[in-house]
Amino acid sequence: MRPQKVEHKELMEGLLLVLRAKGYDGASLSDLASATGLKKASLYHRFPGGKKQMTEAVLEYVAEWVELNIFAVLINKQEPAPVRLKVALQNIDALYHRGKSICIFRALSTHSGLELFGEQIRGGMEKYIEAFTRLGVDLQMHKKEAHQAALQTLIDIQGALIVSKGLQQQELFGQTLGGIAKRYSAA
């Protein structure tokens, strides 16, 4: 077989970049092609299911990223809980480019997006919640309390991304991450 011009990870990063900035409807195949360095027809060779399949693959790629850089970090009992939290928040800060980027879950949360990818979005968010819930439990919270704190953490992150972009005050995102750390260290 002829070797792939662009490997999977690079492809995913290109697709992710466009999809989260423009959303599903706003991202054209021309956009996706030029972001990845492949031509439209080549994208169809990799993903016969078209844009829908490309988006599913990106969501899977993101799910793996979350699994590795948030979930695994937060439940790693080899490290003390405060250290785990610090690393996970640093990873989240990097994922969203310090508040400059949009969350892919949110970018796809439109009418058509939720119809097509609702299950994957829910799965990704639940993974987030579960990870922070386990952290809370390790920090001596009761399970219910830990779950509530995890929900609020996700709400803070998503809300701060929107508000900081809307107000054009991107330092707000960092402040919110700081607030999350503080809440957990008070426990």
Next chain:
Amino acid sequence: MRPQKVEHKELMEGLLLVLRAKGYDGASLSDLASATGLKKASLYHRFPGGKKQMTEAVLEYVAEWVELNIFAVLINKQEPAPVRLKVALQNIDALYHRGKSICIFRALSTHSGLELFGEQIRGGMEKYIEAFTRLGVDLQMHKKEAHQAALQTLIDIQGALIVSKGLQQQELFGQTLGGIAKRYSAA
């Protein structure tokens, strides 16, 4: 002149419905036409500037709604502050249909959306913040503290809308509104 078939407010409500559900790129003129009851060409008669102008008009309409149902309510010194807060939160709950609807600011916060409507989005959010800041001051908060609480209120609302839809747990939005009320009554 021939009478208008659909009056301004009805028109705005129809456009708003589609734009916030599908976003700017996802909302086609056919969608907008059938949601308003006018044909495409008639929409262009009302808005010669096309979809961009329709969206600007909707954002203006929403800004007026916020002015009337949130800003004016929260700064109305004829009523005690806790009552004002309760009414404003009820209005917000209704605006987003108890968490089922998407915020128009967020729906338009994509790459192209922010380029086209960034100023109107920022203005709308600032109005929100200013209203809640004044409420906080009336509740004896220091100005800085009140501003911080207002920011967190907007973050909570936006974040809860995303997370409750993503997790398909719409009761989460109501709980968040309850949490906001609680935070202010503790002050």
Next chain:
DNA sequence: GTCTATAGCTAGATAGAC
């Protein structure tokens, strides 16, 4: 596996009758 070329369609937008 990647490419050029193109099919078939729907998008946003306009012309002109009523």
Next chain:
DNA sequence: GTCTATCTAGCTATAGAC
């Protein structure tokens, strides 16, 4: 002011050469 009919550009997707 609203409509039917239509234009052009761009879209998703495919065919077939290399």
